[in-house]
Amino acid sequence: MTTSKSIRSYYQLNLFLIILLFVVCTKDKEEENNSSTLQDANEKNTNLITENSPPLECDTSSDYPSLGTGSPQSCDEIQNPQNKGTLDCRTDPSLGGYTNESNGWGSYKIIGGTIRYNETKTRVERFFKTITHGNNKKTVLTGKFKISDLSDGNTCIIQSHAGGEILQGEETGSTNRSAQFLLYASKANNNAIRLETHVTENPYTTDTGGSRNVEEFKFIEYGQVYDFVYETGYTTKGIAFSKIIVGNTERYISHSHTTERVYTRYGAYGTSDSNDITAQIEFKDVNLCRN
Known part of the structure; x- marks a missing residue:
């Protein structure tokens, strides 16, 4: 009886560890995707700012x-x-x-x-x-x-x-x-x-x-x-x-x-x-x- 409970506890612990590992990996991947998306957006905004801001030339006396x-x-x-x-x-x-x-x-x-x-x-x-x-x-x-x-x-x-x-x-x-x-x-x-x-x-x-x-x-x-x-x-x-x-x-x-x-x-x-x-x-x- 004790052995059966030990085996059940062992499998439950392994199952918990597997689920925890899956959650952590999924979150890391999501953060990586979000970071990539934010970087792309920032690069896109930077490009827009550059495109919308032609260089300035300063007037001289002529x-x-x-x-x-x-x-x-x-x-x-x-x-x-x-x-x-x-x-x-x-x-x-x-x-x-x-x-x-x-x-x-x-x-x-x-x-x-x-x-x-x-x-x-x-x-x-x-x-x-x-x-x-x-x-x-x-x-x-x-x-x-x-x-x-x-x-x-x-x-x-x-x-x-x-x-x-x-x-x-x-x-x-x-x-x-x-x-x-x-x-x-x-x-x-x-x-x-x-x-x-x-x-x-x-x-x-x-x-x-x-x-x-x-x-x-x-x-x-x-x-x-x-x-x-x-x-x-x-x-x-x-x-x-x-x-x-x-x-x-x-x-x-x-x-x-x-x-x-x-x-x-x-x-x-x-x-x-x-x-x-x-x-x-x-x-x-x-x-x-x-x-």
Whole structure:
């Protein structure tokens, strides 16, 4: 009787070991397959990212656009500017304009008031050639900036201007005539600076006014150096987009309307019309690259 029980226990133990071994082997095989599947997926995603990100080429002085007839200048470009892009200088030249500063910085100083330059507020900015509409196309503006002075109003430091016919989205078929994205700086409490994104929702066209959505972006300090990246262009489906990064803060915008072309500006645009009417922004290591 005892021998029979021993034999039964022996077979039960062997059966248990066989089942356990089968389960372990099956699990290992499943994990191996999952790992292989994940690796394949990662490789596939990497390939997609590579395919969807054509290499960028950076603009040189030979690529810079001309000012055009609609931009009467009140101050001049200097020799050998340390910043890149075509200068658009419309401010009081006795108090403002562009200057080279030490350590590679370029200064954009403006003074406001009631004066308008061809119906636009005071501005000292640089800009680059447009990119035309297409799938998976963009420009990338990079560099550093610091703010030395602000007026009692808003001053735009980076913007993109969309032009031509609106191809899709709000007011399709109309002709766009204004910026689609602006990064504004203004005075805040405790001697801080408020950055805001102003994004066009209802387009400003040749026939109608428009409106923009204003959102707080981040608070920064006077004289502090900040790295920035601003991308704009068209997604893989041809939809207009923008992405702004300042320091470790990022915002992505899918625009409400898509136009035939878009270009980027940076510098200083706009101040208060009264009381404190001066502003000064400095930029360094600026590059504009495109695909």
